Amino acid sequence: MSIVTAQVVRYCAEECSWQQSGEVSVADMVDAWRYAHRHRFKPITVRDVLALGRLVEPRKNRGGFRKAGVRVGWDVKMHHDLVPAALDDLLERQPVSSEAEATEWFRQYEEIHPFRDGNGRTGTLLYNWLRDTLPRPVHVPNLWEDPRREVAALQAQEPR
Structure with a gap:
């Protein structure tokens, strides 16, 4: 029996759609989810973050x-030389004991923005890893008021 359920595939497809990463990226995200699911009972390490980013x-x-500057919209992210130390500091803040702490941890991860691409998809997996919700993944709170996620929040409240 596969640990990859329809709910997991739907979750990965929705994240990839919202982040406009393309259809092939759904399979890549499912592979990353498998990795996280296999390691979910241990604290997240830099090695895990790198593995998820590559997957x-x-x-x-x-x-x-990343080895260059990056911006998301008008938001310029931290200098790439600061990424490893900032990520080390963030990873020291485990475990989290509440949804609010997991949300803040995710927000800080997104501000670090360690990769050239895929930070949002990687961050959502890390958020679920921290919250111990990988078997039944949940979407991260809509911290940046992305209208694509507003529609998703409404759909998530509808019975399936």
Whole structure:
């Protein structure tokens, strides 16, 4: 029996759709989810973050953490030389004991933005790993008021 359920595939497909990463990226995200699911009973390490980043975006992240500046919209993310230390600091803040702590942890991860691409998809997997919800993944809170996620929040409240 496969541990990859229809709910997991739907979750990965929705995340990839919202982040406009393309259809092939759904399979990549499912592979990353499998990795996280296999390791879910231990704290997240830098090695795990690197593995998830490569699995989520194998072509763009094969070299590890980004080595150039990046911005999301108008938001310029931290200098790439600061990424490893910032991620180490963030990983020291485990385990989290509440949804609010997991949400703040996810927000800080997104501000670090360690990869060239796939940070949102990687971050959502890490969020579920921290919350121990990988078997039945949940979407992260809509911290940046993305209208695509607003529609999803409404749909999530509807019975299936």
